[in-house]
Amino acid sequence: MVSKSLFDNTKTAFSLKTDSELERAYFLFKMISKEPLVRIGTAATKFALNLHLPVEGLIRSTVFDHFCGGVNEKDCMPVVDNLMSAQVYSVLDYSVEGKETEAQFDATMEKVIELTRFAKNKDAMPFSVFKPTGFGRFKLWQKITEKDPLTSNEEQEWGRIKERYDKVCKVAHECNISLLIDGEESWIQDAADDLCETMMEKYNKEQPIVFNTLQCYRWDRLSYLKAAHEKAKEKGYKLGFKVVRGAYMEKENDRAEENGYKTPICESKKATDDNFNAVMNYILDNLEDISLFLGTHNEASSYLAMEIMDAKGLLKRDNRIWFGQLYGMSDHISYNLAAEGFNVAKYIPFGPVKDVMPYLIRRAEENTSVAGQTSRELTLLKREKERRKI
Template identity: 40%
Template sequence: MAEISFDNTENAFAYKSDKALRKAQFLFSSMGYQSLVKWGTRLTPLAMRLKLPVKGLIRDTIFEQFVGGETLEETAIVAASLARYGVSVILDYGVEGKEGEENFDHATEEFMRVIRYAGSQPNIPLISVKVTGFARFGLLERMDALSGPDDGYKGVTAAGLGAAEQEEWARVVARMERICSCAASARVGVLVDAEETWIQNTVDAITMQMMDRFNRDGRAVVYNTIQLYRHDRLAFLKGSYEVAHERGFLLGAKLVRGAYMEKERKRAAGLHYPSPIQPNKSATDRDYNLGLEFCIQHIEDIALIVASHNEESNLLAVRLLRERNLPLNHPHVHFSQLYGMSDNITFNLAAGGCPVSKYLPFGPIGDVIPYLMRRAQENSSVSGQTGRELSLIQKEIERRRGK
């Protein structure tokens, strides 16, 4: 079998024109300046709130790089482009931070509209949802404070809540059930995003509850997102598997490293409790790779999504599948990277026969600003990320010039 190499830039950037490649080069160069990113991520949300004329600049730079479009129709054009290279799409309706029952109901309808659209397309096997898109953060926080350490496995109850909050929670569960039922009918998978640690137990619990109902007969509809930059998540993955195995449903596990590290550490220090974050990157890498090994060892009972920008972890997953004589396109294995990042991984996995998707957010510019700010901060703070992206882009520009 041919080896998969992440150094092949011809595969990686075949979908990008020379102009698009130069724009990406400029953007990643800019994100290499931490002070620029620091002030940009502070001032951009403020400029949007003040309705300053910055939309055009945002659209032509960071939005174009990391987001599919403002509407589902715009995003369909990007999805079709990726499909030509064997890359699927995970659609993400970028709603964050809009509270109120009317907004929650609207978000639920939008999630279902996206699911129905995905079900009509050949290359959109999965969509992503955030429980905070249709549930009040304060309610999730209160339930988390009332929960026990094992409630993430067992399923959530409304014990300890007042009558009004119990009714509010019942509406949250009903929304989640509608979304998952729609996905099951459309034969589309639902990835439940990870949240902050102080609401994650509640998110885990409702996700396990939905898996128990919908992940039957060897088919995964619902996936939980497990952040291995938390020191307790490898144990959580194994505990979740034990519960799923005992109850007879398929565990859906999307393995990521994590997205809220600075916020988590700051809160832990401010409130004087032990940080939930791993002591260093090597510990995160170790647990991530151990998580991969565990899932592939139990691949008949776990549907795995390798959601990683780490080249070693992706190659490890490929090697583990081959060592067990499993096909790279095993129905319980899927690879994924964010749109606009790590094209060298995505497109070379696709060329090697692996099922792989780009996580593709869409929504009005104002709604996806929180997502865009995280992407800018991540590329600025993750050691070597921007340098690797830039070196690959430069290599491809030079290769094209040499033709």
């Protein structure tokens, strides 16, 4: 049985950080803990980048290097190798957001294919990843989800999105690399779910190659999971799910209020936690059909997952169960889990500094809004700084 003080071990948690990296992490989380500073900092950063002011060096040496692996995949390799020395695997995430043109969508697809082929020969990288809106326009995903009729040009555009999906999934299948497809806002997610299920039916016959994402702050995700499971059993394919709490809560609630419909978000933090744990439980009860990538920074859910695995007699290295956290966050969970022998992967965003800024701003805002997350990081970083002085 795993000790309930596992995540308090700061020596293991920060073993890869130099003293200066530890100081930088403490400084960054201290800044992120102050909401007015985050608001001012993000506004000033956007302003400076839009005016092409020379701030990329400053961003690169602070927030970028803490939360990102580099500006390109070659840049990320020292990070990947460093993590592997602690038995932590890597998911390289090309985190360029907000693109709108067909050429940009094709370029993102080619990058994902390139990374997937690269991962085939790199044991430290068992996953590839992409975001649905990286392959097609947000507004088109929305029209399809809302079942609005498409113009003939949009029909062709949708055909190209399906082709991009199929090309990437085919390469992942050929390379035997698991492909994680990220979650989106609820008003475009149905179209993404349907297309993902089509890919699962085609490429997950023997094992789960294609993984969808369940954002468990949505109260309907357990029923969706159960329906998807029934469909997969009928049609004879495996499921893979990345299970997370979710990334768009304020936006979801605001839109529901503005448009006068019931919010898709759980009524409370506890309801979200209960939903997340119920989804996790269901998958762990059905591992013969469904594989799990548990994307969580929540200590209680991580302990619960370990307890369930222990009660079921599951191996820590069972390849159907992975724990995942974001690079630069929750090292006390990632590295201590890995040291215990569990499968652990870090999501490592990369890309040109300016293009990755929307991702970084979201990270800062999320850390500010998640109660307890930043204060826990600060407490552990401070404890490790004190431990090293002894």
